[in-house]
Amino acid sequence: MVFNFKLLNAGDTAWVLIAAALVLFMTPGLALFYGGMVRAKHVLGMLMQNFFSMGLISILWAVVGYSLAFGGTGKFIGNFEFAGLKDVATMFPMDPKGTVFFGALTIPPLVFMAYQMMFAVITPALITGAIADRMRFSAWVWFLGLWSILVYSPVAHWVFSPAGWLFHWGALDFAGGTVVHINAGIAALVLVVMLGKRTGWPQRPMPPHSLPLTMLGTGILWFGWFGFNAGSALHADGLAAQAFVNTNLAAAAAMLSWLAIERLHGGHATTLGAASGAVAGLVAITPCAGFVGGLAPILIGAIAGVACFFGIMLKNRFGFDDSLDVIGVHLVGGIVGSLLLGLFADKSVNAAGANGLFFGGGGALFGKQTVAVLATLVFSGVLTFVIAKVLDMVLTGGLRVSEEDEEAGLDLTQHSEVGYSLQNQ
Amino acid sequence: MKQVVAIIKPFKLDDVKAAVQELGVQGLTITEVQGYGRQRGHTEVYRGAEYTIDFVPKVKLEVVCEDSEAEGIALKIIDAARTGKIGDGKVWVTSVDSIWRIRTGEAGPDAL
Numbered sequence: 001m002v003f004n005f006k007l008l009n010a011g012d013t014a015w016v017l018i019a020a021a022l023v024l025f026m027t028p029g030l031a032l033f034y035g036g037m038v039r040a041k042h043v044l045g046m047l048m049q050n051f052f053s054m055g056l057i058s059i060l061w062a063v064v065g066y067s068l069a070f071g072g073t074g075k076f077i078g079n080f081e082f083a084g085l086k087d088v089a090t091m092f093p094m095d096p097k098g099t100v101f102f103g104a105l106t107i108p109p110l111v112f113m114a115y116q117m118m119f120a121v122i123t124p125a126l127i128t129g130a131i132a133d134r135m136r137f138s139a140w141v142w143f144l145g146l147w148s149i150l151v152y153s154p155v156a157h158w159v160f161s162p163a164g165w166l167f168h169w170g171a172l173d174f175a176g177g178t179v180v181h182i183n184a185g186i187a188a189l190v191l192v193v194m195l196g197k198r199t200g201w202p203q204r205p206m207p208p209h210s211l212p213l214t215m216l217g218t219g220i221l222w223f224g225w226f227g228f229n230a231g232s233a234l235h236a237d238g239l240a241a242q243a244f245v246n247t248n249l250a251a252a253a254a255m256l257s258w259l260a261i262e263r264l265h266g267g268h269a270t271t272l273g274a275a276s277g278a279v280a281g282l283v284a285i286t287p288c289a290g291f292v293g294g295l296a297p298i299l300i301g302a303i304a305g306v307a308c309f310f311g312i313m314l315k316n317r318f319g320f321d322d323s324l325d326v327i328g329v330h331l332v333g334g335i336v337g338s339l340l341l342g343l344f345a346d347k348s349v350n351a352a353g354a355n356g357l358f359f360g361g362g363g364a365l366f367g368k369q370t371v372a373v374l375a376t377l378v379f380s381g382v383l384t385f386v387i388a389k390v391l392d393m394v395l396t397g398g399l400r401v402s403e404e405d406e407e408a409g410l411d412l413t414q415h416s417e418v419g420y421s422l423q424n425q
Numbered sequence: 426m427k428q429v430v431a432i433i434k435p436f437k438l439d440d441v442k443a444a445v446q447e448l449g450v451q452g453l454t455i456t457e458v459q460g461y462g463r464q465r466g467h468t469e470v471y472r473g474a475e476y477t478i479d480f481v482p483k484v485k486l487e488v489v490c491e492d493s494e495a496e497g498i499a500l501k502i503i504d505a506a507r508t509g510k511i512g513d514g515k516v517w518v519t520s521v522d523s524i525w526r527i528r529t530g531e532a533g534p535d536a537l
Binding site for chain 1: 469470471472473474476477478
């Protein structure tokens with residue numbers, strides 16, 4: 001579908017360009033968020049796994065990723081019509097819903113492609129927190145690229161492309177609760193189980209080496225998340241404003257609820273708790289941001305803060321070393337947000353959405369949300385297992401560093417550098 | 426000659442330094458160290474996971490002096506470093522066989 005440049009709206013275009021930059025900034029934010037939580041000898045390894053995604057995924061997205069996510073009108077995966085960015089300067093994908101989605105856009109197709117590129121960059125980066133301190137860098141490189149093409153692009157097609165089966169069916173996901181958070185969360189769980197625990201976990205203490213870095217990263221994530229959620233309106237309009245406000249309220253409420261429950265659980269109000277709560281709220285509001293209004297984001301955030309607080313305890317109960325709580329925060333938060341949308345969605349906020357159970361829409365939307373969650377869990381879980389299994393067999397040295405290298409630290413053994421040269425490790 | 430060694434709470438360093446200077450001590454060396462005694466360590470909590478940190482940060486202070494000065498310096502340090510709470514540290518005195526000043530080659534008490 002050729003874009004009619006007479007429809008171009010400068011305000012919309014400016015906003016989505018800025019939003020794309022904000023979303024890109026989230027990846028270094030995430031790197032610091034995680035980097036502060038690992039031990040000093042692994043800090044560069046963590047930063048590098050995240051930063052590398054900005055390199056590899058940007059290229060892959062231009063070569064095939066965007067086309068597999070948005071090309072064609074297939075239900076389950078795109079095609080190669082936009083491979084190598086062919087025609088993307090002037091063409092949007094065909095819109096099987098008529099003019100509702102791509103037909104209504106007022107930004108150049110390249111802006112849309114670039115905005116989506118940043119989502120593709122950060123999604124696999126989320127996984128790095130779960131597998132901290134023990135994956136070989138070269139194994140991560142292979143996993144990152146294959147996962148992006150084989151898992152991220154198809155799921156993005158299902159949910160973000162009007163041709164995708166979930167989008168077409170009416171399951172809602174404003175900015176990536178399923179595509180980003182559940183997708184990365186379940187992949188993290190599978191990879192954690194396959195890689196095994198960090199040597200010494202949970203007996204040996206592995207406290208964060210720099211919570212100030214983590215707090216800075218949280219601030220960058222929160223800031224960038226306005227681009228993630230409000231940018232997903234794809235217009236500089238009232239809906240973007242609604243998503244912006246919802247994003248902030250949910251993060252705020254989740255931070256407060258996490259701290260409250262942490263205190264009630266007999267502890268102190270911790271900075272790591274504040275950071276974790278804020279991110280949990282941001283995750284949960286992501287699918288809901290442009291479909292709910294009023295005080296719903298406060299409720300969604302508050303519920304997410306409590307749910308994720310208990311979510312991070314799962315690893316102790318079941319004995320999987322989700323090192324920095326990607327499953328507890330992103331998987332649990334993503335599921336909570338995606339399902340709560342089935343209750344709180346309000347068509348008066350967004351006519352393109354639906355009414356949830358609390359707004360007279362009955363249980364239909366909740367059912368669709370449940371199916372969307374389950375489909376993402378199964379598809380991403382199985383494909384992640386296959387990719388990791390094949391890589392473990394094919395790559396010399398497998399997925400995991402040797403115990404000796406793990407002890408010496410990823411910084412020195414994977415990158416020949418150290419994060420802090422004056423520090424005793 | 427003697428060496429007076431003290432392990433003290435880091436925030437008491439300024440008080441101890443001033444007290445020792447009052448006695449006319451010409452030089453002292455400090456090191457940031459970690460350790461535990463009866464105080465043991467402390468507990469840190471990250472996302473609900475409790476970690477016991479055994480080693481507490483302390484400052485180690487060393488002074489070399491004449492035999493006759495050692496006890497006075499030790500008592501002065503004890504006085505300045507005491508808070509009365511657990512974890513105040515220790516002071517001990519050891520013998521020093523020989524000492525030289527590197528610049529001039531002076532030996533014995535002249536090198537102090």
